Amino acid sequence: MADFAELRFKEPGMRLLENEHRYLTYLMDEWHALVLDFEKDDMTLEEGREKLKTIRQKLYEFVEPLKNHTDKEEEHFFPVLGTYIGFEQGPLMGIQEEHQEIDGYIGHFFHHTRGNIDLMTLDDMKTIAKDAGEAYEVLTIHFVKEETVLFPMAEKLMKAVDQDELYEKMKTLIS
Template sequence: MEISNFMRDEHRMCDESFAKAEQAVNNGDFKEAFEHFEKFMIDTLKHFDKEEEILFPRFEEVTGNTEGPTKVMCYEHNQVRGLLEQLKDAIDKEDKERFFSVADTIMILLQQHNMKEEQMLYAMCDRVLAPQASELVEKMKAL
């Protein structure tokens, strides 16, 4: 399996959970919203861990590039982590307006972030890590 396909599929899975959380908040069902949001948050953070602990270090090792795209992606991961806490707080307080304000911000950030990963970084990983792709995907699945 190509790295890009595996990682892109994870992006889509996270997007679906987030859309369900937004729909539940829109319907005023904060209990259901929390369940979907919690899945989104856990899956997103696990995805970041797979990148930061497995994929990015191997990419940096093979390319010798530690100041390029992986550094930018990690910076954006940290921005998302902060926004996740704000979203959780908005759900906990059943604050629909605050939730959608932060949701708009996180969705714009994630859409841009995912696009950069999917169109550039993952394609580079597929090229430079091709001989190790299956091994890396298995390690990420196991994390």
């Protein structure tokens, strides 16, 4: 796993979510490296097929921990933070829209790889791999937004009792 500095947040709930981001980033880096290979022009058709199959497998393994993480945020973290900052506009609304955007890119990738990859052209594979690349980019920016906007906001605004209850509800494994 990549070297990371110490966790930045002091509240256990925020530390838990931050740590999950690190784990998810580690998993993402495994398939994103293969996605980047599709941007090169030296890949053979057979290499492309093998790489796309590997991306599909790694992305498939990634989806459950991602869903478990986003479910935690949507069921526990966002509702509590929303009582402090509101739900109708602002950062919570944008973050939740990004969850849907991420699901869309990943779903689109799976939709186009559900058939026989061995029948695809290299150009088809390059186009499909872009969906995984877009999911990676949105996720990366999404994590940064949560860690630079939402988590500090939660630590600053939320009462200790809400922080404690939130942690108790969220302290489950994502994989």
